[in-house]
Amino acid sequence: MPSASPETRADDALESVIRFDGVGMRYGRGPEVLQDISFDLPRGSFQFLTGPSGAGKTSLLKLIYLAQRPSRGLIWHFGRDSSKLHRSDLPDIRRRIGMVFQDFRTLDHLSVFENVALPLRVAGRKRKEYADDVAELIHWVGLGDKMDAHPQTLSGGEQQRVAIARAVVGQPELLVADEPTGNVDPAMARRLLRLFTELNRLGTTILIATHDITLVRALDVPIMSLADGRLSTGRRKASA
Ligand SMILES: Nc1ncnc2c1ncn2[C@@H]1O[C@H](COP(=O)(O)OP(=O)(O)OP(=O)(O)O)[C@@H](O)[C@H]1O
Numbered sequence: 302m303p304s305a306s307p308e309t310r311a312d313d314a315l316e317s318v319i320r321f322d323g324v325g326m327r328y329g330r331g332p333e334v335l336q337d338i339s340f341d342l343p344r345g346s347f348q349f350l351t352g353p354s355g356a357g358k359t360s361l362l363k364l365i366y367l368a369q370r371p372s373r374g375l376i377w378h379f380g381r382d383s384s385k386l387h388r389s390d391l392p393d394i395r396r397r398i399g400m401v402f403q404d405f406r407t408l409d410h411l412s413v414f415e416n417v418a419l420p421l422r423v424a425g426r427k428r429k430e431y432a433d434d435v436a437e438l439i440h441w442v443g444l445g446d447k448m449d450a451h452p453q454t455l456s457g458g459e460q461q462r463v464a465i466a467r468a469v470v471g472q473p474e475l476l477v478a479d480e481p482t483g484n485v486d487p488a489m490a491r492r493l494l495r496l497f498t499e500l501n502r503l504g505t506t507i508l509i510a511t512h513d514i515t516l517v518r519a520l521d522v523p524i525m526s527l528a529d530g531r532l533s534t535g536r537r538k539a540s541a
Pocket residue numbers: 328331334352353354355356357358359360361403
């Protein structure tokens with residue numbers, strides 16, 4: 302089972318769900334799209350990641366989800382040095398992360414209910430144990446009347462809500478969301494933000510990448526800003 306391992310370099314890395322130390326990343330032989338990135342996601346924290354289009358937000362999230370490897374520097378996932386992970390370790394680490402992809406990645410051959418329930422089914426939970434909770438969550442994101450629909454028949458904003466429900470349903474240790482409100486109206490964006498803050502209250506560490514300045518201003522939490530592949534940190538008061 303993935304737990305604190307002796308390969309951890311520093312004790313405080315154990316307190317971080319994710320730690321980047323001097324990370325650079327390039328696609329193939331291209332230029333570095335991320336440079337000298339260092340930050341921590343402390344356990345239980347809530348942070349935003351902002352920056353203009355092309356700044357590298359999705360690329361940074363891909364490193365967190367282990368969909369890309371850094372070209373330099375070190376990344377710790379749950380206290381483990383990711384350069385020492387084996388391929389067989391990846392599914393266990395990914396199961397601890399709820400990921401909302403910018404392009405949703407819902408599964409068209411499954412209904413909305415089955416899409417949302419998938420992480421629970423994969424975890425070996427019984428349908429009768431989770432069916433009510435899954436239905437309640439689907440209602441909460443406003444898709445109660447689309448429970449049996451298939452994603453390709455839904456609008457972009459509806460598919461986005463399926464992707465969000467699927468990412469939060471298992472109360473993961475870490476939730477990473479890439480532009481999770483990019484396709485919904487402001488009232489639904491506020492509702493989804495409440496879902497994230499409630500999950501955070503229950504213990505999930507949260508990182509949300511967004512352009513949406515209204516969303517960022519709604520909470521007084523740390524903000525990481527990317528520009529041209531470089532990171533700076535700050536905080537914006539709710540009243541700013
Ligand atoms: N698969 C890829 N292959 C090569 N270059 C890529 C790839 N994906 C992204 N890039 C490049 O990496 C840089 C950062 O892209 P990324 O998608 O991380 O930005 P972003 O901040 O998420 O932008 P947006 O706000 O538009 O989603 C861009 O210059 C982009 O062209």
